[in-house]
Amino acid sequence: xxxxxxxxxxxxxxxxxxxxxxxxxxxxxxxxxxxxxxxxxxxxxxxxxxxxxxxxxxxxxxxxxxxxxxxxxxxxxxxxxxxxxxxxxxxxxxxxxxxxxxxxxxxxxxxxxxxxxxxxxxxxxxxxxxxxxxxxxxxxxxxxxxxxxxxxxxxxxxxxxxxxxxxxxxxxxxxxxxxxxxxxxxxxxxxxxxxxxxxxxxxxxxxxxxxxxxxxxxxxxxxxxxxxxxxxxxxxxxxxxxxxxxxxxxxxxxxxxxxxxxxxxxxxxxxxxxxxxxxxxxxxxxxxxxxxxxxxxxxxxxxxxxxxxxxxxxxxxxxxxxxxxxxxxxxxxxxxxxxxxxxxxxxxxxxxxxxxxxxxxxxxxxxxxxxxxxxxxxxxxxxxxxxxxxxxxxxxxxxxxxxxxxxxxxxxxxxxxxxxxxxxxxxxxxxxxxxxxxxxxxxxxxxxxxxxxxxxxxxxxxxxxxxxxxxxxxxxxxxxxxxxxxxxxxxx
Numbered sequence: 253x254x255x256x257x258x259x260x261x262x263x264x265x266x267x268x269x270x271x272x273x274x275x276x277x278x279x280x281x282x283x284x285x286x287x288x289x290x291x292x293x294x295x296x297x298x299x300x301x302x303x304x305x306x307x308x309x310x311x312x313x314x315x316x317x318x319x320x321x322x323x324x325x326x327x328x329x330x331x332x333x334x335x336x337x338x339x340x341x342x343x344x345x346x347x348x349x350x351x352x353x354x355x356x357x358x359x360x361x362x363x364x365x366x367x368x369x370x371x372x373x374x375x376x377x378x379x380x381x382x383x384x385x386x387x388x389x390x391x392x393x394x395x396x397x398x399x400x401x402x403x404x405x406x407x408x409x410x411x412x413x414x415x416x417x418x419x420x421x422x423x424x425x426x427x428x429x430x431x432x433x434x435x436x437x438x439x440x441x442x443x444x445x446x447x448x449x450x451x452x453x454x455x456x457x458x459x460x461x462x463x464x465x466x467x468x469x470x471x472x473x474x475x476x477x478x479x480x481x482x483x484x485x486x487x488x489x490x491x492x493x494x495x496x497x498x499x500x501x502x503x504x505x506x507x508x509x510x511x512x513x514x515x516x517x518x519x520x521x522x523x524x525x526x527x528x529x530x531x532x533x534x535x536x537x538x539x540x541x542x543x544x545x546x547x548x549x550x551x552x553x554x555x556x557x558x559x560x561x562x563x564x565x566x567x568x569x570x571x572x573x574x575x576x577x578x579x580x581x582x583x584x585x586x587x588x589x590x591x592x593x594x595x596x597x598x599x600x601x602x603x604x605x606x607x608x609x610x611x612x613x614x615x616x617x618x619x620x621x622x623x624x625x626x627x628x629x630x631x632x633x634x635x636x637x638x639x640x641x642x643x644x645x646x647x648x649x650x651x652x653x654x655x656x657x658x659x660x661x662x663x664x665x666x667x668x669x670x671x672x673x674x675x676x677x678x679x680x681x682x683x684x685x686x687x688x689x690x691x692x693x694x695x696x697x698x699x700x701x702x703x704x705x706x707x708x709x710x711x712x713x714x715x716x717x718x719x720x721x722x723x724x725x726x727x728x729x730x731x732x733x734x735x736x737x738x739x740x741x742x743x744x
Contacts, residue, residue, distance in 0.1 A: 260486070264468060264500070272463050273315060276456050280311045283455075287350060287448045291441055303349040310345035313338055315456055322460060324380045324502040325586050332373055339369035343449060350445035356419065357442070363415035364446050368407060368453060377457065380499065382465045382506060382589055392462045400454035407454075408447040415446075467510065468503045471520055483523045484531050487511075491538040496587075505593040508535070512600040522608065524601065529613030532605075536619040539598035542590050543630050547724035550633040588681050592688045595630070598623050599692030603699035618719070624696055625719040628734050631689040633725040637682045644729055690743060697738045704739055 284307050288300055295303070317338035343365020344358045351357045372378070383392065470487035472478035478485075490504040511517045524535050602623045605614035614620050632642060697704065707713040714732045723731055737743040 268463050269319060272319065272460055273312070275459055275463075276311065276315050277308060279455050279459065280308060280452050283448050283452050284308075284349075287444065291444050292350070299352075303352075306345055307349035310342040310349065311452055311456070313345075314342040314453060315460075317342075318456060318460055321378045322380055322464070323378060323497060324382075324499055324589065325497050326376055326379045335373060335378075336366060336369045339365040339372070341365070343368065346449040346452075347442075347445055350448060351441055359419070360412075360415040360442065360446075361449070363418050364408075364411040364449070367411040367414050368450060371407065380465055380502070381461060382502070386467050386510075389462060389466060392466075393459060396458040396462070397455070400458050401451065404447055404451040404454045408443065408450045411450070412443050412446050464499060467506055469517075470504055470507050471517070474519065479519075483520055484535070488531070488534050488538065492534070502590065505590050505597070508538070509593040509597040509600075512597040512604070521601075521604070525605065525609045525611065525613060527611050527613075529611070529617050532609075532613045532619065533617055535601065536598065536614075536617075536623065539594045539601070540622060540626050542587065542594040543598070543626050544724045546587075546591050547626070547630045547633045550637055551725055554636065588685065591630075591685060595627060595688050595692045599627065599695045603695050606699050620696075620700075621717050621719045624693065624717050624735065625723055625731055627689055627693050627696075628731045628738075629723040629725040631686060631693065632730060632734065634682050634686045634689065636725075638679065638686065642726070642730065644727070644733065693738055693743070694741075697735075701739070704735075708736070708739065 281304075284304060288295070288303075317335055321335055340362045344362040347357050347361025347364070348354070387395075470490055471483050472486065487504055487508060490500055491508065494501040494504070511520050524532050526532075602614065602620055605620070609615070636642060704713060704717060707716045713735065714728065717735060718728050718731050722728075734743065
């Protein structure tokens with residue numbers, strides 16, 4: 253936990269958790285009342301009150317379990333026993349609350365909860381999905397209601413059949429009929445209870461996603477003393493010191509990206525270009541760090557060990573390896589959102605520094621060269637992951653000549669040479685990441701196109717725009733030739 257978040261960020265997490273539990277209880281109450289009025293309206297007031305209390309207890313158990321396991325990273329956490337157990341117990345208690353105490357009803361609810369939790373884990377729905385467009389909470393929640401209802405209908409039908417099949421293996425004395433009327437009425441009530449339970453869970457999951465992916469502004473109130481002196485400290489402290497898997501760090505990167513790209517918080521972006529240049533260096537560093545880590549991890553994933561021999565980068569470029577052989581390549585999937593936010597924020601900040609940087613701190617600190625070099629290095633690494641062969645062209649060829657030869661692909665088939673598939677989740681993320689990186693580089697090139705052309709004509713393009721240190725992927729010559737392609741608007 254970072255210094256600023258020791259108090260303030262704890263309050264952010266607690267407030268969102270309390271808000272989530274409050275709204276979840278309201279949704280659960282409405283669904284329970286609708287079920288009671290339409291399906292089992294003949295119950296006594298005491299029975300309804302007891303059922304209402306037990307149903308809320310079951311939903312609280314599921315909501316707390318959901319809050320515990322949800323994470324912005326899709327890395328498999330040790331959530332299977334916890335989620336399966338809590339969902340099964342919550343399902344059993346919900347079914348009894350809806351249909352009355354009965355061993356058969358409790359078992360069907362237990363089986364339905366187990367089925368739902370298994371589907372939840374299989375689909376990796378514990379991952380927080382940040383929306384592309386940030387909307388008000390009400391509209392974000394409303395947009396997900398139709399899909400939640402449809403998914404609840406499908407899952408409840410499948411879970412109901414699953415629980416009925418399991419009853420076949422129960423002892424005869426345990427599978428006695430429910431005292432709720434005729435055969436069809438029993439099944440209608442049972443299915444309605446299953447649907448109501450799953451609808452509560454689906455809306456709870458959607459509500460949790462909406463509340464915990466809403467943007468949080470890491471800045472003091474505008475006009476306060478802190479806003480006048482150092483408005484960037486809360487954001488930078490969170491980015492620099494919070495753990496990589498912390499949801500606060502994801503929210504901080506989202507906030508940084510929106511500050512850099514939009515003009516709503518112009519005063520916050522202007523504070524990045526303060527006279528000493530220290531703030532800008534810190535902002536550039538937190539944007540560069542994830543991209544450098546991505547390129548380094550992809551390089552490790554490309555390496556093939558054979559008799560303690562590690563192939564060189566040039567060998568890797570000529571013969572890209574199968575990313576399934578090394579889990580390092582899957583870091584692109586695990587932290588995809590952070591990588592895209594970092595690239596977009598870095599590109600936007602670099603582009604806007606041309607007009608908004610009154611003191612020239614971006615150029616003087618060397619951050620512009622570091623930004624363009626790191627973005628191009630990451631793009632080369634991701635393109636290699638996609639199966640493209642990259643080679644350095646002789647100097648006598650046209651300026652900016654850069655050969656990027658794609659491997660052949662066929663939908664649904666494995667490429668013999670590269671061992672990749674277009675339908676692989678890693679492969680689709682690589683395509684999306686390449687688009688983000690390419691767009692980011694073009695944004696910087698468009699902003700500084702005149703300056704870059706003058707540097708190229710004077711033979712200073714490498715000195716002015718390629719960092720002198722070793723890039724995280726490839727060589728400085730490869731980066732320079734790729735930059736020439738972007739200058740000619742031919743990079744694709």
